[in-house]
Amino acid sequence: MQYTTILAALALGSTTAMAHMEMSFPPPLKSKFNSHAKNADYSMTSPLSGVAQFPCKGYQTAMSDTTGEGASVVTWAPGAKANFTVVGGATHSGGSCQAALSYDVGKTFTVIHSYIGNCPTSSGQNFDFTIPSDAKTGSALFAWTWFNKVGNREIYMNCASVTIGAASKKRTISERDTAFSSRPGLFVANVDPNGCHSVEGKDLAFPDPGPDLTGTAGATDTIAGACVAVNGIGGPSSGSSSGGSSGGASASAPAASGSSAPSASSAASGGSTASSAAAAAPIASSAAAGAGAGAAAAGTATASAPASSGTGTSGSLTVSSHGECGARPAPAPAKPSSEPVAPSGISAATQPNTAATDAKPALERVAAELRLATRLRTQRSRHDSSTTQTWATSKVDEPTFEGIEEEERERERGRAGW
Template sequence: MPSLLSTASLAFALAASVVNAHMEMSFPAPLRSKYNPAATTKDSDMVSPLSSSGSNYPCKGYLSDLGTPGGKPSASFSPGQKSNMTIMGGAAHNGGSCQASLSYDKGKTFKVIQSWIGECPVSGGSSFDFTIPSDAPAGDAVFAWTWNNKVGNPELYMNCAVVTIGGAPKNRVRGMQPQARAAVPFAQRPAPFLSNIGNGCKTENMVVDYPNPGPDVIRKGTATKPSCDGGAGQAAGGPSDGGAGDGGAGGDGGAAPAPTSSANPGIPAAPSSANPGIPTPSSASPTPTPSADPNGTVPGGVFITATKPGAAAPTAPAGGANGTSPTPAQPGGAAPTGSAPPSGGNGGGSTAPVSGQQSGACTDEGAYLCLAGTSFQRCASGSWSSPIPMAPGTSCTPGQSATLFGRSNNKVRRSGARKFNSAWAQA
């Protein structure tokens, strides 16, 4: 029979492990997360906060995975779509305040799409609802969850996932309400509140009442206005081009640059091709740099996987997550659609490819290939991507097309749905 001392020691160890568990985002699956089947390097300490110096802001330095097999989108959403994110873990530090943000310039700037002030997150895990802004640009984006904890050390937590924002059809889709004009243009949404990362702003033992939470806010309980504005300028000691992220145990990728100021803070700066910390597409198929829109909108984009000439196309590793709430395997390694995956199961294994799925080299750069109406692939950097599921409420016409958004001059169908000459079509 174990002694009283050994029993007490075991209980203490278990309690300590729970306290050290902290929290992490499981959906959408972050870069280098155990919940992300595409991650080629796993961070065993994903629950840890950002460095107090800001050296691994943003995203713990993992934006260096963009453009690599480990940086594939892990979920897809549509403008105007209601969805959620899932936060898991055992030490919620009595909650606090959280924000969800999107970046289209590889983490240089973020725009807040939802703020939760109070009771975010909760111990044990929970889902938090949000709506993708109706004017969110289409393309690949970085989805960021940031958390200012209520009690404990002054810290800032941040997990980031690559997601695909699909194009919203202009006509009505069955089961989908017409999109209203955004009350606040996407480009004018605020940057996330930053504190405790060497930027001169400190918050401790308080529920942060964000000075500028944006137009979409959920409040629970009482909160305190901080004495600083949490500006999104370069954190003290933050990363420079090619800087190294700490990565925690399980990753050592270079850190992406911190946000920089510009003449127009409402429009993200275009990515710099001189930044060696973030892989760029091969010279054989360069990605054009978007120009500023006079209407104050933000361009979308695609994080294209860089490949060497003659190299075999990368494939996602087989096997699933091994966490407490794993993401179920998708056909061909596809990303889950815009809703949290169910709990249970242990992941693992791979599924048969979808009928018509392509792999390896392709010649029609930028083309889209619809698979069975439920997912699509894209020809990028000379090779086909893994299948990406369609957003809920939409389907595509099987076959290859040149653009997601081009509309044909076909007449309206009897059902009232207009046909699109693209991979996206009405259900």
């Protein structure tokens, strides 16, 4: 008896754990509600188990079987009203949902309606939305995602094969307040390893819910962590209300707020914010006048960039050998006019070093001349008294004192560096 009771309790617990919520209309791919399904998945009420099941529990591949499991289950017209239905036994106090369309078999999704709070609150609940009037006609993948308010941090997702048919009436510009291409991408959380999760006990406020919204947006405390794309879907975008986590970019690469070309304000006095028209041209802050002359010696290449708007000037930025950008280096100060200038075609290194002589203090040179004159007078006196004895028996001509004096002067100049 006790054994039977335990089995019954386990069975009840298992049923309760599995009986969450699922989309019944439009009938999802592989769902028991889909008459085209060959092998129905009876765990459609379960959340996604991880990256391998994102998106659509992996069933978007059935779209290739256009006459079988991937056959369209409903046709919606652009600009027309439509709805989806959610059934199940555990609403987890509701939460937030999104409805989205994909035209590339689940590689990207564009949100067409967001529901913040009360999604769902009961089994069989219908959720209305409008197909964008400029939605592309043809085969599409419709997705429903749900972030439960209470319980484990989970994401539920079912997808259905649908057809966007011809518009019921001629489209007009006034009906297309927000272009389909400008709508946000699907928000993704609670899927490791995308890095963010919804906060339990709060209705997730999508950072970028799009123009069609049921509920109230703007809460900043419903998402924790910084979201990244999962299988190319979701990721950071502008408008995040909780530390940069968002899924606003519809492209497979995460979108970033602002221009794709980095820019910075000028550091020079009176400088304005500079921005490049070319996405690949980096814009760096300009240095103040006269700064950075020493840094220019490390080998730089100059790359032209448009001047900032409103300055009426143009110029170029300096790109160093390390790939860093900076302002045009200030010109080096002029050399003193006393430095020697090499004649054309001759290296300055081979020129006489007259700068050293010119640079010697006049007083030092006068003192040296006086010392030389004194020494020469002494030598002349000795020469005059000993010339006869020294050179009387010499076989060569007697040198004059003028020659000896000139040799002595040359030696003195050599020692003094004149």
